[in-house]
Amino acid sequence: MSTLLQAKGLIQQYRTAKTFLGKTSTMRAVDGIDLTVREGEILGIVGESGSGKSTLGRLLLGLEPPFAGEILYRGHPMPEPRTPAWRRLRAEMQLIFQDPLSALDRRLTVSAQIGEPLEIHGLAAAGSERDERVAELIAKVGLRQDQAGSYPHELSGGQRQRVVIARALASNPRFLVCDEPVSALDVSIQAQVVNLLRDLQDREGLTMVFISHDLKVVRNICDRVAVMYLGRIVEEASSDAIFSDPRHPYTRALVSSVPKIGAGLHGRIILQGEPPNPAARPSGCAFHPRCRFADADCAATIPELELHDGRLAACRKLRHTLRSAA
Amino acid sequence: MSFVSVRDLKVAFDGVQVLHGINLDVRRGEAVGLVGESGCGKSVTWLAALGLLPGKAKVSGSVTVDGQELIGASPRRIEAVRGAKIAMIFQDPSSALNPVHRVGRQICENLRLHRGLRGDAARTEAIRLMDIVGIPSANTRFDLYPHEFSGGQCQRVLIAMALAGAPDLLIADEPTTALDATIQAQILDLLSNLRRQTGMAMVFISHDLGAVSTVCDRAAVMYAGRIIEANDIKQLFAAPRHPYTRGLFDAIPDLDAGRARLSLIPGTVPDPKRLPQGCAFAPRCARAGDLCREYQPELKEQTSTGLTACFHPIPIGSANRQEVFA
Incomplete structure (x- = not known):
C-alpha cells in the first residue's frame, strides 16, 4: 500500500486563558506525533478525552497549521490555510463530526445541504445536473428520495448522520476523517452507520481516519489502530494485534476496561486516578502516575515510540522485560 | 416481598402515551438493569415512579415502596421516601451539582436533610463518605467547587451525596455514559463494591449492555x-x-x-x-x-x-x- 499522508514530529500547542493576574501558559494538545496513513486503509485513533485525538484529526486535514512538524499529503507539504491550493485540497479531504444536528444547517433542506459542496467546488452546474448528483448521493447513503425536501429536525439521529456523510462524499473525497461519527447514536442505529462507512470504504477505496473512544466500534471497522495518551501515541499496531495482545500498560488497561457481556468485573484492570491535565503534564512517561509497572526511570525520561518484539510501543518497561528475557 | 413494586405504570405527555403499563419488582439488595435505546421510556419509568416528572405528565398505576403507595400521594409523603429510602444519580454529573456551592457543603446539605447532622458532625461524616467513594485527600477537597473536579470525580461526589441518606435503593440513570473508558470501569467497580458493603438495591438504567451485564443480577429490556x-x-x-x-x-x-x-x-x-x-x-x-x-x-x-x-x-x-x- 502506498502512503497517502505522513505526519512528522507533529506538535500543536494552545495558550490557556489568562488568569486574573494576566498570566497565560501553554498546553500541548499534540506532543510529537509521527504517523503514516496508507492509501485505502481505515486507521483508528483511540484515547480518552483530552488525549488530543480530535486536534490530531484537524491537523491531518490541514484545518489548522501545526506549531511544529509537517504533514505530507501524497508526498507534498500541506499548503497554507485559506490559500487557493488549500481550498482545492478541501474537496479531496472531508471531516465527519460527532453531532450531526450541529453540523447541519437547520434552515436548509437535505438536498440543499448535500448540494452545497457541489456549488462551492464548482463540481456540478445548478439545475438538473446537480439534482441528479444529489439524488445519487442520497441513494448512496441509504436515505429515501422523498426525504430530500426534509429539514434536519424532521430526521432521526441516524438519518442526520447519513446526510452529513452524503454531504462529505459530494466532492468525491479520497480522504475522510471521522471524529466520533457514531458516538451520539443508539446501538441499533450505530451498527447501520458503521456498516455504511465500511461499504463506502470498500466500494470507493476511501482512506479513513476513524477517531473514537468506543473501542468496540474501532475494533470492528479499523485495519490499524494508534492509541493516544496525553498528546502522544503510546502504541500502534494492527487492529487484531492491539485488541488480542495489547503491549503498552495503558492499552492493556483500556482494552480490559471494555465491559464484556457475561464476564462480570473479574479480571479487569482498574486504573487508579484519572487522565492528567494536559496543562500539567507529568514528567517522563505521562502515564507513569497511573502505571502499575512504573519506576523512577519512567518518571525521568519520555519513552519513544519504538519497536519492541516487532511491535510499536512507547514504554521503557517493555524494553527491560525483553532484555531480561533475552 | 419486593421492596419496590411497580404495577401497570402508565405515563402520557400532552395526550401522547409514552409508557404503556410497566410491571417491575425490585427486591431488597438486588441489582436490576433497565436497558433500551433512547426514547424507550427507561428513565421516564423511574422519574414517574418517584414523582419527578413535570405537572403536565399524566401518571397512573401503582408504585409501592416498602408498602407505601407513591402514585397520588402528597408531595410530603413522597419526599419522605425520596432521598431517605431511594436516591438517584444521573448521566451528566457536572450539571447535577450546584456550581456556586462548595462540594462539601452540598454533601452536608443531604446529611442535614436526611440524618439531621449539622456542623462538625456533618463535616466529619461528609469526609468519610468522600473517602468511601474514592476521592483522594477528601479533607482538603471538601472546600473545593464542582468545576475543580473532573467528570469522574463529580460522579463520585454525586454517589457520596446519594449515600448520605443511607438509601435502600440507588437508581443510577446512565451513570457512566459521559465518562471515559478507564473511568467508567472505576465507577462500575465502585458501584458494585458499595452495593456489596451496604446491601442496598440498585436499578441501573443504561443503553450499554456490557455495563449492565457486569453489575446487575437481573435485567429488563x-x-x-x-x-x-x-x-x-x-x-x-x-x-x-x-x-x-x-x-x-x-x-x-x-x-x-x-x-x-x-x-x-x-x-x-x-x-x-x-x-x-x-x-x-x-x-x-x-x-x-x-x-x-x-x-x-x-x-x-x-x-x-x-x-x-x-x-x-x-x-x-x-x-x-x-x-x-x-
Missing part, C-alpha cells in the same frame, strides 16, 4: 414504552428470546471478534405519536406474522425465570443468527 423481555443476566445474555433483544445484542461489535460486518436491526424506533398497531417492533422484525401486526403480545413467562412479550419468541438453543432469522 424496554422497547417503545413497554418491557419486552426480563430475565436474570446469565440467561438473558446467553439466550435472548425476544427478536429485539437478540437484534440489540447482535448489533454490538464484539471486541474478540474480527472485522465482520455488523448485523443490524433495520429501520428506526417508532414515534410514540404514531405507534403501529399490534407489537411495536413488528415492522422491524423478521419473525413477525399477521398476529403480531394485529395484537399486542403480553409479557408472559416463557422459561423458569424469564418473561417475554412475543408471539414468536426465538427458540432456546438457536445459536447463530442465520437460524434465527431464516
Whole structure:
C-alpha cells in the first residue's frame, strides 16, 4: 500500500486563558506525533478525552497549521490555510463530526445541504445536473428520495448522520476523517452507520481516519489502530494485534476496561486516578502516575515510540522485560 | 416481598402515551438493569415512579415502596421516601451539582436533610463518605467547587451525596455514559463494591449492555414504552428470546471478534405519536406474522425465570443468527 499522508514530529500547542493576574501558559494538545496513513486503509485513533485525538484529526486535514512538524499529503507539504491550493485540497479531504444536528444547517433542506459542496467546488452546474448528483448521493447513503425536501429536525439521529456523510462524499473525497461519527447514536442505529462507512470504504477505496473512544466500534471497522495518551501515541499496531495482545500498560488497561457481556468485573484492570491535565503534564512517561509497572526511570525520561518484539510501543518497561528475557 | 413494586405504570405527555403499563419488582439488595435505546421510556419509568416528572405528565398505576403507595400521594409523603429510602444519580454529573456551592457543603446539605447532622458532625461524616467513594485527600477537597473536579470525580461526589441518606435503593440513570473508558470501569467497580458493603438495591438504567451485564443480577429490556423481555443476566445474555433483544445484542461489535460486518436491526424506533398497531417492533422484525401486526403480545413467562412479550419468541438453543432469522 502506498502512503497517502505522513505526519512528522507533529506538535500543536494552545495558550490557556489568562488568569486574573494576566498570566497565560501553554498546553500541548499534540506532543510529537509521527504517523503514516496508507492509501485505502481505515486507521483508528483511540484515547480518552483530552488525549488530543480530535486536534490530531484537524491537523491531518490541514484545518489548522501545526506549531511544529509537517504533514505530507501524497508526498507534498500541506499548503497554507485559506490559500487557493488549500481550498482545492478541501474537496479531496472531508471531516465527519460527532453531532450531526450541529453540523447541519437547520434552515436548509437535505438536498440543499448535500448540494452545497457541489456549488462551492464548482463540481456540478445548478439545475438538473446537480439534482441528479444529489439524488445519487442520497441513494448512496441509504436515505429515501422523498426525504430530500426534509429539514434536519424532521430526521432521526441516524438519518442526520447519513446526510452529513452524503454531504462529505459530494466532492468525491479520497480522504475522510471521522471524529466520533457514531458516538451520539443508539446501538441499533450505530451498527447501520458503521456498516455504511465500511461499504463506502470498500466500494470507493476511501482512506479513513476513524477517531473514537468506543473501542468496540474501532475494533470492528479499523485495519490499524494508534492509541493516544496525553498528546502522544503510546502504541500502534494492527487492529487484531492491539485488541488480542495489547503491549503498552495503558492499552492493556483500556482494552480490559471494555465491559464484556457475561464476564462480570473479574479480571479487569482498574486504573487508579484519572487522565492528567494536559496543562500539567507529568514528567517522563505521562502515564507513569497511573502505571502499575512504573519506576523512577519512567518518571525521568519520555519513552519513544519504538519497536519492541516487532511491535510499536512507547514504554521503557517493555524494553527491560525483553532484555531480561533475552 | 419486593421492596419496590411497580404495577401497570402508565405515563402520557400532552395526550401522547409514552409508557404503556410497566410491571417491575425490585427486591431488597438486588441489582436490576433497565436497558433500551433512547426514547424507550427507561428513565421516564423511574422519574414517574418517584414523582419527578413535570405537572403536565399524566401518571397512573401503582408504585409501592416498602408498602407505601407513591402514585397520588402528597408531595410530603413522597419526599419522605425520596432521598431517605431511594436516591438517584444521573448521566451528566457536572450539571447535577450546584456550581456556586462548595462540594462539601452540598454533601452536608443531604446529611442535614436526611440524618439531621449539622456542623462538625456533618463535616466529619461528609469526609468519610468522600473517602468511601474514592476521592483522594477528601479533607482538603471538601472546600473545593464542582468545576475543580473532573467528570469522574463529580460522579463520585454525586454517589457520596446519594449515600448520605443511607438509601435502600440507588437508581443510577446512565451513570457512566459521559465518562471515559478507564473511568467508567472505576465507577462500575465502585458501584458494585458499595452495593456489596451496604446491601442496598440498585436499578441501573443504561443503553450499554456490557455495563449492565457486569453489575446487575437481573435485567429488563424496554422497547417503545413497554418491557419486552426480563430475565436474570446469565440467561438473558446467553439466550435472548425476544427478536429485539437478540437484534440489540447482535448489533454490538464484539471486541474478540474480527472485522465482520455488523448485523443490524433495520429501520428506526417508532414515534410514540404514531405507534403501529399490534407489537411495536413488528415492522422491524423478521419473525413477525399477521398476529403480531394485529395484537399486542403480553409479557408472559416463557422459561423458569424469564418473561417475554412475543408471539414468536426465538427458540432456546438457536445459536447463530442465520437460524434465527431464516
